[in-house]
Amino acid sequence: MKNYPRHLDLQPAMHAQGTVKLPGSKSISNRTLLLAAIAHGTTHISDLLASDDTHVMLMALQKLGIKWEQIGESQDYIVHGTDGRLPVYHADLFLGNAGTAIRPLTAALAVIGGDYTLHGVARMHERPIGDLVDALNAIGTRIEYTGTPGFPPLHIRRGLIQKHRMQVRGNVSSQFLTAILMAAPLMAKEEDVTIDVVGDLISKPYIEITLNLMHRFGVDVVRDGWKSFTVQAGQRYLSPDTIHVEGDASSASYFLAAGAIAGGPVRVEGVGKDSIQGDVRFVEALQKMGADITMGDNWIEAKSNGVLKAIDTDFNHIPDAAMTIAVAALYADGASVLRNIGSWRVKETDRIAAMATELRKLGATVEEGEDFLRITPPAQIQPAAIDTYDDHRMAMCFSLASLDGAARRGNKIRINDPKCVAKTFPDYFTSFSSIVGNNLF
Ligand SMILES: O=C(O)C1=C[C@@H](OP(=O)(O)O)[C@@H](O)[C@H](O)C1
Numbered sequence: 213m214k215n216y217p218r219h220l221d222l223q224p225a226m227h228a229q230g231t232v233k234l235p236g237s238k239s240i241s242n243r244t245l246l247l248a249a250i251a252h253g254t255t256h257i258s259d260l261l262a263s264d265d266t267h268v269m270l271m272a273l274q275k276l277g278i279k280w281e282q283i284g285e286s287q288d289y290i291v292h293g294t295d296g297r298l299p300v301y302h303a304d305l306f307l308g309n310a311g312t313a314i315r316p317l318t319a320a321l322a323v324i325g326g327d328y329t330l331h332g333v334a335r336m337h338e339r340p341i342g343d344l345v346d347a348l349n350a351i352g353t354r355i356e357y358t359g360t361p362g363f364p365p366l367h368i369r370r371g372l373i374q375k376h377r378m379q380v381r382g383n384v385s386s387q388f389l390t391a392i393l394m395a396a397p398l399m400a401k402e403e404d405v406t407i408d409v410v411g412d413l414i415s416k417p418y419i420e421i422t423l424n425l426m427h428r429f430g431v432d433v434v435r436d437g438w439k440s441f442t443v444q445a446g447q448r449y450l451s452p453d454t455i456h457v458e459g460d461a462s463s464a465s466y467f468l469a470a471g472a473i474a475g476g477p478v479r480v481e482g483v484g485k486d487s488i489q490g491d492v493r494f495v496e497a498l499q500k501m502g503a504d505i506t507m508g509d510n511w512i513e514a515k516s517n518g519v520l521k522a523i524d525t526d527f528n529h530i531p532d533a534a535m536t537i538a539v540a541a542l543y544a545d546g547a548s549v550l551r552n553i554g555s556w557r558v559k560e561t562d563r564i565a566a567m568a569t570e571l572r573k574l575g576a577t578v579e580e581g582e583d584f585l586r587i588t589p590p591a592q593i594q595p596a597a598i599d600t601y602d603d604h605r606m607a608m609c610f611s612l613a614s615l616d617g618a619a620r621r622g623n624k625i626r627i628n629d630p631k632c633v634a635k636t637f638p639d640y641f642t643s644f645s646s647i648v649g650n651n652l653f
C-alpha cells in the first residue's frame with residue numbers, strides 16, 4: 213500500500229492464516245550498505261529492504277560520492293566500494309529517524325575525517341548520541357553538536373586519532389558499540405584497536421549481527437565476552453562479492469503473533485532457524501505464551517494452541533519485537549510483565565509511555581515503570597483509535613488488536629497516521645490484510 217490515508221480502519225478478524233514474504237532486515241541492510249561502501253571491491257546485495265531507513269542510507273552514501281546502482285526495479289543493488297576513502301569531503305546528510313544510519317555513519321565519517329553535517333527529523337534530534345561522540349572524541353576525532361549537546365545534529369571535522377584503546381557506554385543503545393566496531397578497521401591500519409564496554413550493554417544480539425557482517429567482509433574481531441573487542445591491525449574490509457539480506461525478524465513478529473492469537477497457521481518466509489538476527493528469539497516468548505511454533509531454514513510458522521498464557525519476561529535482548537508481545541498480552545489469561553525495556557524510552561517515541569496510553573484505550577490496565585510494563589488484559593477489547601506517534605512499530609503491533617483470540621475477541625481498530633510504517637515496512641498493511649482476509653475498510 214503506497215498511498216496511505218490519514219487513518220486506516222481495521223475490521224475485527226476472526227481468523228489469521230496464510231503466508232507472508234518478509235521484506236529485508238533493516239539491521240542487515242544498513243550495515244551491509246555501509247560496509248560495502250567502505251570495502252575494497254564491488255558488492256552485489258540482494259533483497260535489500262526498501263524503506264525510509266534504507267533510503268536515507270543510500271542517499272547519504274550517494275552524497276558521499278559512493279557509486280551504487282539498483283538493478284532494474286528489483287531490490288538488488290551493486291555498491292562500488294572505495295576501500296575506506298570517501299570521494300566527497302564536504303556533505304550535508306539527512307538521516308530521517310534511522311538510528312542504523314546516523315550512528316554508524318557518525319563513527320565512520322569522524323574516523324575518515326572531512327566536513328560533514330548529520331541531521332534528521334525532529335525526533336532524531338531527541339535521540340541520544342552523546343556516548344558515541346564522547347567515545348570517539350576521547351581518541352581524537354572532532355565531532356561537535358550544533359543543537360542540544362548530546363544529540364544530533366552533528367558537525368564532523370577532521371580530527372587526528374591519537375589513541376587506539378577506547379571506551380564506550382552501552383546501556384543506552386548498542387548501536388554506539390556497533391558504530392565503533394564497524395569503523396574500527398579504518399583506524400587499525402598500523403595498531404590494534406581495542407574497544408572496552410563501560411557498564412552494562414543492552415540489546416546484545418545486535419552486536420552479533422555486526423560481528424557476523426564484519427566477518428563476511430573479511431574483518432575478524434577478537435572479543436572478551438561483552439566487555440572488550442579488538443580489531444587487529446592490518447585488516448581491511450574486502451567485498452564478499454555477494455550478500456543476501458535475510459527477511460526482517462522484527463517484521464516477522466506481527467504475523468507470527470497473529471497466528472498465535474487467531475488460529476493460524478501463519479507462515480513467514482525469508483527468515484528461519486539459521487538467522488543471524490536476535491529477533492528470531494521472539495518465537496521463544498510466543499512459545500512461552502503457549503503458541504505452536506515450527507521453523508525451517510528459511511521460514512517460521514505459528515499457530516495457536518488455546519488461550520495464550522500470561523508471561524513475566526526480560527526483553528532486553530529483543531526490544532523491538534517485545535512491542536508485539538505487549539499487544540499479544542491483551543489475549544493472555546492474566547497479567548503479563550515486560551521487564552528491562554528501558555531503551556524503549558529513547559526510540560522512535562517514548563514507547564513505554566505510548567504503549568501504556570494506547571493499551572489503556574483498548575481497556576487494558578497498565579502499570580508503567582521506568583523500564584517495565586505490566587499489562588492486565590481487559591474483559592473485552594474496546595474499539596479504539598490508536599495514535600502511532602510516528603512510530604512504525606506502534607502502527608504495526610496495534611493492528612493485532614483487531615484479531616479474535618481464544619480468550620477474547622478483537623475489535624474495530626483505527627490506526628491513525630499509518631504511513632509511519634514506511635520506516636521499515638511500507639507494505640505492512642497489505643501483508644497484514646492478506647492473512648486476515650482483507651479487513652481494511
Ligand atoms: O543495531 C541495530 O540494528 C538495532 C539495535 C537496536 O537498538 P538499541 O541498541 O538502541 O536498543 C534496535 O532497537 C534497533 O531497531 C536496531
Ligand SMILES: C=C(OP(=O)(O)O)C(=O)O
Nearest residue numbers: 309310311312532559560
Ligand atoms: C528502534 C528502532 O529503530 P532505529 O534503528 O532507528 O533505532 C526500531 O526500528 O524499532
